[in-house]
Amino acid sequence: MSDTGSSTSSQHPRLELKGITKAYPGVLANDHIDLKVLPGEIHALLGENGAGKSTLVKIIYGALKADAGTIRWNGNLIDIANPHAARKLGIGMIFQHFSLFEAMTVTENIALSMPGRQNMAKLSKRIVEISENYGLPLQPNRHVHTLSVGEKQRIEIVRCLLQNPKLLIMDEPTSVLTPQEADKMFLTLRRLSEEGVSILYISHKLDEIKALCHKATILRGGKYISECDPTVETAKSLAEMMIGTDLKAPKHDNTKERGQVRLKVHNLNMDSNDQFGVNLNLINFEVRSGEILGIAGVAGNGQVELLEALSGEALCKIPEAILFENKPIGDLGPSQRRKQGIAFVPEDRLGHGSVPEMSLVENAFLSAYGQKQLISNGFIDTKKTKQFAKEIVENFDVRTSGVSHAANSLSGGNLQKFIVGREMLQDPQLIIIAHPTWGVDAGAAASIHQAIIDLAAKGTAVLVVSQDLDELFAISNRMAVIAEGRLSVGRSVQELSIEEIGLLMGGTSKSDSQKEFESVA
Amino acid sequence: MTGYEWIIPVILTVITAATPLVFAGIGELVTEKSGVLNLGIEGMMLVGAVTAFVTATVTGNYFLAVIAAAGAGAFMAFLFGILTLSLMANQVATGLALTLFGVGISALIGQDFVGQPVQAIPKVDIAGLSDLPVVGQILFGQDPLVYLSFIMAIGVSWFLYKTKAGLILRAVGDSHDSAHSIGYSVVTIRYLAVMFGGAMSGIGGAYLSLIYTPMWAENMTSGRGWIALALIVFATWKPSLVIVGAYMFGGITILQLHAQAAGFDVPSQILSMLPYVATIVVLVIISKDESRIRKHAPACIGKIFHPAS
Numbered sequence: 001m002s003d004t005g006s007s008t009s010s011q012h013p014r015l016e017l018k019g020i021t022k023a024y025p026g027v028l029a030n031d032h033i034d035l036k037v038l039p040g041e042i043h044a045l046l047g048e049n050g051a052g053k054s055t056l057v058k059i060i061y062g063a064l065k066a067d068a069g070t071i072r073w074n075g076n077l078i079d080i081a082n083p084h085a086a087r088k089l090g091i092g093m094i095f096q097h098f099s100l101f102e103a104m105t106v107t108e109n110i111a112l113s114m115p116g117r118q119n120m121a122k123l124s125k126r127i128v129e130i131s132e133n134y135g136l137p138l139q140p141n142r143h144v145h146t147l148s149v150g151e152k153q154r155i156e157i158v159r160c161l162l163q164n165p166k167l168l169i170m171d172e173p174t175s176v177l178t179p180q181e182a183d184k185m186f187l188t189l190r191r192l193s194e195e196g197v198s199i200l201y202i203s204h205k206l207d208e209i210k211a212l213c214h215k216a217t218i219l220r221g222g223k224y225i226s227e228c229d230p231t232v233e234t235a236k237s238l239a240e241m242m243i244g245t246d247l248k249a250p251k252h253d254n255t256k257e258r259g260q261v262r263l264k265v266h267n268l269n270m271d272s273n274d275q276f277g278v279n280l281n282l283i284n285f286e287v288r289s290g291e292i293l294g295i296a297g298v299a300g301n302g303q304v305e306l307l308e309a310l311s312g313e314a315l316c317k318i319p320e321a322i323l324f325e326n327k328p329i330g331d332l333g334p335s336q337r338r339k340q341g342i343a344f345v346p347e348d349r350l351g352h353g354s355v356p357e358m359s360l361v362e363n364a365f366l367s368a369y370g371q372k373q374l375i376s377n378g379f380i381d382t383k384k385t386k387q388f389a390k391e392i393v394e395n396f397d398v399r400t401s402g403v404s405h406a407a408n409s410l411s412g413g414n415l416q417k418f419i420v421g422r423e424m425l426q427d428p429q430l431i432i433i434a435h436p437t438w439g440v441d442a443g444a445a446a447s448i449h450q451a452i453i454d455l456a457a458k459g460t461a462v463l464v465v466s467q468d469l470d471e472l473f474a475i476s477n478r479m480a481v482i483a484e485g486r487l488s489v490g491r492s493v494q495e496l497s498i499e500e501i502g503l504l505m506g507g508t509s510k511s512d513s514q515k516e517f518e519s520v521a
Numbered sequence: 522m523t524g525y526e527w528i529i530p531v532i533l534t535v536i537t538a539a540t541p542l543v544f545a546g547i548g549e550l551v552t553e554k555s556g557v558l559n560l561g562i563e564g565m566m567l568v569g570a571v572t573a574f575v576t577a578t579v580t581g582n583y584f585l586a587v588i589a590a591a592g593a594g595a596f597m598a599f600l601f602g603i604l605t606l607s608l609m610a611n612q613v614a615t616g617l618a619l620t621l622f623g624v625g626i627s628a629l630i631g632q633d634f635v636g637q638p639v640q641a642i643p644k645v646d647i648a649g650l651s652d653l654p655v656v657g658q659i660l661f662g663q664d665p666l667v668y669l670s671f672i673m674a675i676g677v678s679w680f681l682y683k684t685k686a687g688l689i690l691r692a693v694g695d696s697h698d699s700a701h702s703i704g705y706s707v708v709t710i711r712y713l714a715v716m717f718g719g720a721m722s723g724i725g726g727a728y729l730s731l732i733y734t735p736m737w738a739e740n741m742t743s744g745r746g747w748i749a750l751a752l753i754v755f756a757t758w759k760p761s762l763v764i765v766g767a768y769m770f771g772g773i774t775i776l777q778l779h780a781q782a783a784g785f786d787v788p789s790q791i792l793s794m795l796p797y798v799a800t801i802v803v804l805v806i807i808s809k810d811e812s813r814i815r816k817h818a819p820a821c822i823g824k825i826f827h828p829a830s
Contacts, residue, residue, distance in 0.1 A: 063702065083704030099699035101692050103816060112692050113703050117685050143816075 014039045014167055014198040015060065020069035020386040022055055023318035027366045029055040031222045032069070037167065037215075041187060044209045044230055046242055047219035048441035053202050055170050056219070060095045060200070062086040082132045087113070092160030096171040096202075098152050102145040106138055108158045131158050134188050149298060150181040157188065167198045174208060178298055179469070179502035186212055190407035204442070205470070220244055225263050258477075259289030262430045262461035264323040268330075268444030270309050270316065278302040280309065285480060285490055287461040288429065292452065293490060294476030295465045298505050303434070303465050304347065310432050310463070311344045312337045324430065339370050343428035344421055347435055347465075349412065353419040356408035359398065364389040364422055371426040388425070396421030397447065413440040420448055431459045437471060449475050469498055481505055531775060532659055536667055537733050539764075539771030541566070541725040541742075543670040545749035546756070546763040547677050548721025553753060554597075554681060555714035556694035556821035560616025561601055562722050563746025564623020567721030569594040570730040571627040574634060574737040583642045587666070587727050594723020597623060597717040602715045606708050609825045619744065628739045641735040642666065666728050671764075673721065678760040690714060694819030697826045707826050722746070748800060749753040755803060770800045 017035040021028070030052045033488060037043045047053050060071070062080035071078055073089055080086050086093075104133040110127060111118045124140035131138040136154040136405065153173065160168055163335055174182040189199055203209055209216060210230050214313055218225040218241045225241060233241075268283040280302055287293045308314040309322070309330075316322060316330030323329070329337055334344070344367075346352035354363045361501055365374050365385045374385045396417045407415060416438065423431060436452060437445035452475055456462045457467040465482075466472050472479055473493060479503035480490040488504050545562050552559050559565075573590035577583055601619050604610040642664045645651070650661040681687040690710060693700045697707045730746075748770055752804050755756030773796040781789050 062704075085704070087704075095702060097698075099696070099702040101695040101699055103695045103820060104688075104692065108688055108692075111685070112688060112700075112705075 012072070013037060013230075014041075014074060015200075016072040016075075017056075017060070018070045018072075020056065020059060020066050020071075022052075022059060022064065022066050028222050030059070030066070033167060033219065033224045035217050035224075037198045039198055040193050040196045041215060042193050042201055042213045044213040044216035045200060045202045046206075046209065046238060047217065048242055048443065051219040051242070051441075052222040053219060054171065055222075057093065057171060057200065057363050059204065060086070060167075061091060061169060078485055084115070087163055087253070088115075090164065090166035091164035091169065092163060092167070093169040094153070094156045094160060094171065094173055096173075097483055100144050100152055100155060103143065105141050105143055106147075106155055107140040109155055110143060110162060114162065124498055126162060127158060128156055130161050134158075134161065134191065135184065149300065150177055153177065153185070161192075166199060168192065168198065169200045169202075171202045172204065172519065173201075174205060174343075178505045179498060182208070192455035194374070206230075206238045209238070210235060218242060221380075239442050243441070255280050258291045259459060261286045262289050262325060263287040263463065264326075265310075266321055266323065268309060268316065268321040270305060270314060272305050273314070278462075281485045282479050283487045285487060287463050289429075289459050289461050291455050291478065292455055292462040292464060292476045294472035294479040294493075295463070295482055295487070296469055296472050296479060296501055296505060297465075297467070297482035299467055301483050301505075303482060305345060305485070306482065306487075307344075307432065307465060309436050311346065335370070338367065339427035341371070343367075343371075343426050343431045345423050345431070345433040345436065347438075349415050349419055350408060354407040354415065359404055360398075360403045360410075360418060361386050361389045363418075364392060364403075368422060368426050371428075392421040392425060395425065396451070413444055417444060417448065418438050420451070424451060424455055428460055430463070431455065432463045432465075434464065434465045435468075435512055436464060437468070438466075445471070469501060473498070528656060531779070533713075534775045534778075535768065535771045536659075536663065537771075538774045539767040540667050541733065541745055541747050542668050542752060542767035542770055543568045543668075543674060543764055544725030544728065545722045545746060545751045546767055547595075547670075547674050547760060548718035548725070549749055550718075550753050550756075550758060550760060550763055551677060551681075551690070551721075552715050552718030553822055554694045554758060554819050555690050555711045556614050556697055556819050556824065556826075557605065557711050557715050558616065558823040559598065559601055559619070559718060560613060560750065561597065561619025561623065561717060561746075562718075562742070562749050563742055564620035564627075565594045565597045565719050565722035566726035566729070566742045566784065567627035567740070568597050568630075569726030570741060571631040571634075571726075571737055573727030574639060575630060576731040577639050577731055578634060578637060583731065586731060587724060590723040590727035591720040593724070594726065597718040598715045598719025598722075600711070601719070602712045604710050605825070606707045606715070609827070612615050612823050612825070624740060631737045631739065634737045635739065637668070637736065639731065639735045641732050664732055666724070666732065670683075674760045674764050691819070694821055697821050697824070701826070711826075722749075725749070744797065751800060754818075755800070758819070760797070766800065766803075769803070770796050773799050 013036045015035070015037045017033060020030050020033045022030040033052065033056055042276070045053050045056070055064060059066045060080070062082045062085050071080060078089070079087070101112070104334055107120055107124045107127060111120065111123055114123070124132055127138060127140045131154065136158055138151065138154050138158060144155070173185065177185065193199060196293065201209070201213055210233070213230050215227060216230040216238070217227050220242060228241070230238060264286040265283055268280055270280040272279050278301055283306065285293065295303070305314070307499045309316060312332055312334040315333070319328035320330040321330045321425070324337070324340060329340065350356045365380060368388060372388055374381050374388065386403060392398065393400060393403060398410070398418045398421065399414050410418065417440070420433070420436060440448065449471070452462060452464070461476050462497060464472065464476060476493055478490040479496055480499065481501055483505060535541070545566055549559065549562055570589035572593035573586040576589040577586035580586070597619060601615055604615045605612045644662050644664045647661050651657050653661070681691060690704055692709045693705060693707050701707050726742065729741055734741065752763055752766040755766050777792040777795045781792050785792070
């Protein structure tokens with residue numbers, strides 16, 4: 001801060017929170033949190049799942065009301081009643097789950113968050129101006145459902161920029177982007193920061209925070225822990241501040257011999273039954289016993305369809321397209337595949353992975369009754385099932401007050417641990433895991449990673465589909481990329497760089513990656 | 522006979538058969554565009570019909586009768602709103618219950634009025650214009666509600682696609698979570714949309730008991746509420762197509778009546794089925810084009826909105 005600064009904004013922090021407290025029944029989500037963001041500062045908000053970050057930013061954005069504490073804006077005590085009031089002050093927010101309307105055009109989406117009546121033609125013009133000015137190209141008349149995730153995020157950013165924000169809140173903005181798209185976004189953010197816009201940045205990706213942010217505030221268990229300068233910290237030290245203990249990187253033995261081929265997918269073609277879905281195009285790969293194959297890719301490039309084909313939710317026309325231990329299984333349903341020793345952790349944990357209203361015991365029974373012999377004389381063996389559920393809870397550190405609680409009473413991360421545990425404890429020959437640590441905090445993620453590696457060491461073939469490249473690099477032996485329904489050749493992790501993967505994820509526009517995909521077919 | 526004279530009364534009756542559907546359909550379209558599925562149209566129409574009839578018989582004031590019918594329909598929809606929007610009951614079950622409730626309560630209210638005649642609302646008579654051959658009676662000689670139905674359809678179309686408020690309403694129907702996070706009051710907007718739908722159904726009912734058959738009979742809507750509901754899907758949520766669908770249904774209804782009168786050798790029951798079957802067949806053919814439905818259908822329809830988190 002220079003002495004010459006005469007405006008109030010250079011003397012006062014843009015935003016200053018003191019003692020913000022918010023309680024939900026049974027939990028103190030925010031417990032006297034302090035936060036200070038200076039003009040033009042990119043400020044990271046760090047913490048595990050459930051540390052209270054989302055609650056805090058919702059309070060700043062006026063979507064929630066704090067029970068206690070004060071908010072100062074440019075030095076003035078204020079009360080933010082609702083998001084409209086926040087936007088009026090100059091606070092913009094970009095949500096992790098986009099708040100967009102799929103059936104509407106880009107312009108209509110943006111008009112909805114602008115105050116008063118809008119001349120659509122003029123608004124379209126301004127959208128084009130702003131988006132070109134900041135390197136975020138957008139076509140105003142496109143319908144949102146036809147856009148890629150990166151483009152959708154541009155709408156969110158442009159929507160905020162149109163209102164000349166003074167503070168931009170971003171909740172995990174890069175979780176859906178390719179590394180290249182993320183780099184482009186960082187350029188925009190740095191430019192905004194130079195123009196004096198403050199940015200409050202939430203992310204789990206610590207490298208990103210080190211590269212981008214000027215300051216970081218760390219929360220743990222709803223409490224303020226410390227403020228630090230992320231550029232001088234290491235990713236490890238930041239993670240340890242977040243979880244409060246030492247972090248163990250997964251141990252990995254990459255030299256071991258792989259066993260025989262467990263899963264072989266040969267020229268798999270499948271048309272999506274969803275209008276906005278992606279058709280699978282000549283997918284080829286194999287997974288060997290003891291091997292972990294990672295499939296990377298930006299969401300919506302055929303992962304859902306591939307997982308449906310592998311789990312048996314969608315049946316193949318040619319049974320031989322999927323071979324399990326050299327037997328065709330492409331035409332078998334999910335339970336028949338389970339019977340042969342294949343386990344699945346689906347993407348959607350409420351609905352596919354579990355029945356939300358049923359208890360953990362019942363959910364344990366539903367996928368494991370065959371492998372664990374939980375049926376006796378046609379009746380459910382309640383005692384055995386309960387024991388199995390308890391075993392999962394103990395081995396995978398599922399935090400619940402009892403196995404008779406409904407699945408949807410668990411937090412996302414805990415339920416994920418339960419589902420992963422349930423599948424792993426069935427000693428499968430092959431396990432297919434979608435997004436193993438999605439929404440799971442750093443500590444629990446590390447333990448799930450270790451469990452996956454240990455399972456593979458025992459000889460199970462593992463297929464992991466994930467968007468998190470760090471995760472895939474940490475656990476897989478080989479990696480492939482899915483883009484627009486096609487799968488690249490699986491390559492050993494040692495000979496791959498994050499840049500190469502990023503290019504493959506970007507799709508088929510690059511000529512090298514084109515070759516990469518074609519060589520499969 | 523100069524050839525066209527028989528056609529004028531046919532067109533006139535087609536218009537009277539179609540108008541109640543236009544009202545109910547346009548109203549429900551607004552309700553559905555906001556993301557709410559109200560299956561209670563039949564019930565709201567019946568309550569509107571009996572309210573209009575009783576008001577007209579007692580006061581003799583048609584204007585008041587139509588207003589009362591709209592109010593009664595809106596009140597029914599308000600009850601539906603309390604249950605589904607505030608108390609978050611299942612919309613399908615509540616809508617069905619609303620229809621059953623409407624059938625019962627309208628029968629109760631109308632008990633003493635069954636079979637009583639009422640003078641139908643007079644048609645407008647514009648000196649000069651209404652006397653023109655052919656078009657005079659069709660274009661300038663209708664009852665005021667026919668004109669109102671077209672005004673409402675055009676007005677709703679303009680509202681939905683040309684105004685900010687209409688954009689907000691469609692946004693709430695497309696993604697209530699997004700609308701909520703931007704800061705719109707999803708529940709308030711839906712209350713308004715649901716009550717507008719109820720008022721329009723009420724007027725549709727009033728048309729039946731004051732103009733189509735100027736009398737009150739139990740269950741006199743005879744399934745038109747359900748047809749209105751189907752029309753909206755058939756019309757892929759477009760006001761202009763709702764009118765087309767309503768007139769097609771009306772046209773076939775009248776045609777089969779004439780066919781019955783002409784003594785076709787087909788059981789009358791089958792002829793009576795015709796408008797319903799034809800409308801549903803067309804509906805099925807049109808909804809085969811899934812992309813069309815997907816594009817215009819409100820994505821949040823029938824989903825309960827939990828404003829938490």
